[in-house]
Amino acid sequence: xxxxxxxxxxxxxxxxxxxxxxxxxxxxxxxxxxxxxxxxxxxxxxxxxxxxxxxxxxxxxxxxxxxxxxxxxxxxxxxxxxxxxxxxxxxxxxxxxxxxxxxxxxxxxxxxxxxxxxxxxxxxxxxxxxxxxxxxxxxxxxxxxxxxxxxxxxxxxxxxxxxxxxxxxxxxxxxxxxxxxxxxxxxxxxxxxxxxxxxxxxxxxxxxxxxxxxxxxxxxxxxxxxxxxxxxxxxxxxxxxxxxxxxxxxxxxxxxxxxxxxxxxxxxxxxxxxxxxxxxxxxxxxxxxxxxxxxxxxxxxxxxxxxxxxxxxxxxxxxxxxxxxxxxxxxxxxxxxxxxxxxxxxxxxxxxxxxxxxxxxxxxx
Amino acid sequence: xxxxxxxxxxxxxxxxxxxxxxxxxxxxxxxxxxxxxxxxxxxxxxxxxxxxxxxxxxxxxxxxxxxxxxxxxxxxxxxxxxxxxxxxxxxxxxxxxxxxxxxxxxxxxxxxxxxxxxxxxxxxxxxxxxxxxxxxxxxxxxxxxxxxxxxxxxxxxxxxxxxxxxxxxxxxxxxxxxxxxxxxxxxxxxxxxxxxxxxxxxxxxxxxxxxxxxxxxxxxxxxxxxxxxxxxxxxxxxxxxxxxxxxxxxxxxxxxxxxxxxxxxxxxxxxxxxxxxxxxxxxxxxxxxxxxxxxxxxxxxxxxxxxxxxxxxxxxxxxxxxxxxxxxxxxxxxxxxxxxxxxxxxxxxxxxxxxxxxxxxxxxxxxxxxxxxxxxxxxxxxxxxxxxxxxxxxxxxxxxxxxxxxxxxxxxx
Numbered sequence: 001x002x003x004x005x006x007x008x009x010x011x012x013x014x015x016x017x018x019x020x021x022x023x024x025x026x027x028x029x030x031x032x033x034x035x036x037x038x039x040x041x042x043x044x045x046x047x048x049x050x051x052x053x054x055x056x057x058x059x060x061x062x063x064x065x066x067x068x069x070x071x072x073x074x075x076x077x078x079x080x081x082x083x084x085x086x087x088x089x090x091x092x093x094x095x096x097x098x099x100x101x102x103x104x105x106x107x108x109x110x111x112x113x114x115x116x117x118x119x120x121x122x123x124x125x126x127x128x129x130x131x132x133x134x135x136x137x138x139x140x141x142x143x144x145x146x147x148x149x150x151x152x153x154x155x156x157x158x159x160x161x162x163x164x165x166x167x168x169x170x171x172x173x174x175x176x177x178x179x180x181x182x183x184x185x186x187x188x189x190x191x192x193x194x195x196x197x198x199x200x201x202x203x204x205x206x207x208x209x210x211x212x213x214x215x216x217x218x219x220x221x222x223x224x225x226x227x228x229x230x231x232x233x234x235x236x237x238x239x240x241x242x243x244x245x246x247x248x249x250x251x252x253x254x255x256x257x258x259x260x261x262x263x264x265x266x267x268x269x270x271x272x273x274x275x276x277x278x279x280x281x282x283x284x285x286x287x288x289x290x291x292x293x294x295x296x297x298x299x300x301x302x303x304x305x306x307x308x309x310x311x312x313x314x315x316x317x318x319x320x321x322x323x324x325x326x327x328x329x330x331x332x333x334x335x336x337x338x339x340x341x342x343x344x345x346x347x348x349x350x351x352x353x354x355x356x357x358x359x360x361x362x363x364x365x
Numbered sequence: 366x367x368x369x370x371x372x373x374x375x376x377x378x379x380x381x382x383x384x385x386x387x388x389x390x391x392x393x394x395x396x397x398x399x400x401x402x403x404x405x406x407x408x409x410x411x412x413x414x415x416x417x418x419x420x421x422x423x424x425x426x427x428x429x430x431x432x433x434x435x436x437x438x439x440x441x442x443x444x445x446x447x448x449x450x451x452x453x454x455x456x457x458x459x460x461x462x463x464x465x466x467x468x469x470x471x472x473x474x475x476x477x478x479x480x481x482x483x484x485x486x487x488x489x490x491x492x493x494x495x496x497x498x499x500x501x502x503x504x505x506x507x508x509x510x511x512x513x514x515x516x517x518x519x520x521x522x523x524x525x526x527x528x529x530x531x532x533x534x535x536x537x538x539x540x541x542x543x544x545x546x547x548x549x550x551x552x553x554x555x556x557x558x559x560x561x562x563x564x565x566x567x568x569x570x571x572x573x574x575x576x577x578x579x580x581x582x583x584x585x586x587x588x589x590x591x592x593x594x595x596x597x598x599x600x601x602x603x604x605x606x607x608x609x610x611x612x613x614x615x616x617x618x619x620x621x622x623x624x625x626x627x628x629x630x631x632x633x634x635x636x637x638x639x640x641x642x643x644x645x646x647x648x649x650x651x652x653x654x655x656x657x658x659x660x661x662x663x664x665x666x667x668x669x670x671x672x673x674x675x676x677x678x679x680x681x682x683x684x685x686x687x688x689x690x691x692x693x694x695x696x697x698x699x700x701x702x703x704x705x706x707x708x709x710x711x712x713x714x715x716x717x718x719x720x721x722x723x724x725x726x727x728x729x730x731x732x733x734x735x736x737x738x739x740x741x742x743x744x745x746x747x748x749x750x751x752x753x754x755x756x757x758x759x760x761x762x763x764x765x766x767x768x769x770x771x772x773x774x775x776x777x778x
Contacts, residue, residue: 003665004672247750261752264743270752271745275686275693282665283658304658353651360654365635365644 003285009074012067016075019051020082026334029083029196038159038189038198039085047086048118051075054092055116058100062112069226069291073233073284080234081241083337085196087121089230090155095122097226098164098175102214107177111162123160124175125151125202126223126349136204138169138176138211145169145211147176147204153348157200158187165202165209166220173216176209183207194344196337221299224358227349228302229287232309235345236277236284239313242320242338243273249324260323269319276312283308300362306355310346317342379438380445386422391415391453394626409535412456416490419457425488426464429472434485440675462532463487463494466610467540470557474598474606479559483538495536495562496614497527497584498607502770504529504733505740507542507611508551508604509759509769512586514543514558521545521591523560526583529734533569533582536562540610541586546601547765554764557603558595565589576726612681614735615688628724629698631657637721638705649705656701663687663694682748689741692732699728 005013024043032040048054056072058064065071072093079088096115099108114120125136136149147167157163161180166173178185184207190199247270250261260266287301317339321328328335346352374382419425420434427443429435436442468487471479486492503510512525523543533539539560546554560567566589571579598606627633635644635653643649667687670680680687702725703710709718710725732738746752759767 002672003669004676247752250752258756259753261746261750262755264739264755267746267752268739268742270750271689271742274745274750275689278666278683278686279659279662279690282669283662285669286661286665304661307655307658308662356651356654357647359658360650363635363654363657365650365653 003282003289005074008067009071012071013074013078015051016053016078017081019047020078020084024082024084026083026337029085029337032085033195038156039087043084044086044118047079047084047088048092048116053079054088054118057092058096058112058116062108063116064096064112065116069229070288073229073288073291076230076233077237077240077284079237081237083196083238083341085198087123087156087159087198089227089234090123090160091115091121093226093230094124094126094155094223095160095162095164098124098126098219098223099212101219101222102175102212102216104212104214107210107212111177120162121156121160122162122164123154123156124164124223125154125157125166126220126227127151127153136165136167138167138174138209140170143210145176145209147178147207147209150201150203152201153190153199154202155348156198157202158189159198163202164212165204166216167209169211173220174211175214175216175219176211178204178207178209182209192344194340196341197344197348224349225299225302226291228306228355229284229291229298231345231349232280232284232287232302232305235309235313235342236281238338238341238345239273239277239280239309239316242313242316242335243270243277245334246270246273246320246323253325266323269323273312273316273319276308276316280305280309280312300359303355303359303362306350307352307359310342310355311352314339314342314346376439376441376445379442380449383424383446383449386424387449387453390418390422391450391455394452394454408456409459412459413490413493415456416460416488419455420489426468426484429468429484429488433472433480434488444671444675457490459493459532459535460487460490462496463492463536463538466496466614467494467538470540470606470610471597473609474557476594478594479597483559492537493532493535495530495532495539496610497530497533497539497541497560498611499529500526500770501528505737506769507607508555509764509767510542510544510555511769512541512543513547514545514556514591519593521558521593521595523558523566523586523589523591526585528572528581528583530569530582530584531580533562533584534571538562539584540597542603542607544764545603548763549601550761551759551764551767552604554601555603555607556600557597557606558591559597560586560589560591560595574730576723611736612684615684615741628720629695629702629728631660633721634698634702634705637717641705641707641709643705643707652701652704656698659694659697663690666690682744685736685741685744686749688735689738689745692738692741695728695731699725 023046052065053075055064056067056075057069060066079086092115096112099111111120111122115122135151136147138145138147140146147165151165163178163180165176165178167176184205186203188201190201192199250266250270251259253260283305287305290297290301321335321339324333324335327333350358416425423436424446426435427438427446428440431437464487468484471483487494498507500510500512512527514521514523525543539562541558541560542555543558544554545556566587568585570583572581572583573579574581631653634656638644638649638653670683670687674680702721706721713719713722743755747754
């Protein structure tokens, strides 16, 4: 098991990186945001159908590439660096991860091929590190259950054609499948701190649903680990972008007769950013490897990676604004996009304190 | 000896042979620690004997050329051996400096005669080396050193004072930096020499540090005579060799894996928190979890650097990232340890707590040894990120016109 990238992973990284630079640079992301769209459906189609990114972690039997979670992490790192809005995390990581961790063959066969090809978008209403949204209750028999209550924030909740919703039912916690067109389902988009991350409040009023077979608690726990890996990967890429952008500027911008990077007040903060990134990146690589190769260590390693990236990325994004000076605080500069992304990504699916609790319990404390 | 093995073995075969040899010859790493205690008389003889056994078995100087006593193998074998050795406590502490710093420098910059004369005895444990760089007035700014070497006929005369010299009290030889041309700017008038630590005029005194122990020395040179053949590399080009040596030092320090018996390691502090009944406190649990994350990431980063080196990407200045990260994790560990101990930090009466306290007191040294955190940040900024160099008002001025250390200008009050 090596921490550095394999040859296959390097090619995947290069092709996703090229795709981001050519097809969805930050100028295009800005246009999309200005138009109020949650993501560019054309880009999503190319990303999933041409690059095959949506199916990376889905087995070949269900239409995916079966390349594994480490490969997905490599792609997410590049997409995160470009702040590319897409339903990848909601659909191909969370929903697919939960389906594969549950035992409902019918649901897998119905949903996974569409998720893998990108033709369908699914989501999982996972709102914290432990999973269960206590706000939703299920009544009725398993095949024809009814859900009532509300859950938020749900990633791509307003766009998903299939929603997986954890709820407390007659037999305890279960994950329910709700069709996006079901009666009594209201999906209200939330105003998001990060304009590249679409979130919604899901309200259910006697909404028809089907309970999925399998151990819900364990499947949600696995989904939370996959979320930690995925967010850590995106943030690792985004943090690298902040570091590169600020380093570049510190070489160009001259003040008091020299490039500002010559001043230790600037240089040392960039050195700290680099050091924090290297540590977070090493932890990310370890978590990506254990996701595929040593599942028993994965919950611990994924939480550790999240702890080492989410906080430091936020600091790096704030420093990116500050080290750029006034220009970094303008609407036209990209720094605020990273800052908002870091702010939101730090707390989504388990804030740093929750991650430390999760890590502590994984360490047997 | 390995030189007799006719067919080149694979890295896996080498690893298996190393493991078998270690099982048969080296003490296992114990929970109680110890083993590599440096400097005590009996321990030193044992270390020399063990290093000689390593050499005879073909595990010394794994990547060094065979003509100088090395094994002529690659990084892959070196890494395999280091990984296998991690489970053992090898009594070779006295040789870490020589083999890690002066040795590679001699290989790179030394004359053929020097390589023939010095490398094999170094590998066999017959001659222990120390490194004499820092001075009371030249720490972070090592290039402002004032120890001088002046030509007198066909010998050099060495005068000055060095400090923070590990192992000087038992070393046979040292690699010393001295100023050979004070009229040149500071980096350009320095040369590196080999000094016989038993030569007349060399005085070694122990240096007691904040923890109360004396792991370092002060070394005084008083008209010490060095032969012309003592010069390593070119005259006045010693700084280049020093940079090579300092870089390996940072990497060595930065990627040292903290053993299981490190009193500030996660496992030890967690055990201690259990004994002190502190694990019920959610704040303590979070602190310990973060400690685990940060300590394991520092280890993982070291592993990444080794894997990159094996695949051909040398760490270069990124060794400074490892050094800075290690020092900062150390500071954080001391902080967590103090939280776990609570008011036992102030007063304690068990040997276990005493060990933790000693480790806490030792932590600030980690942010200085091998270059302070601030120096590492400069190196990371300039050599890893490529930022503009410090303006360096002293870079072009002849050394003898500079103010250095805490000296007062002549004539100033």
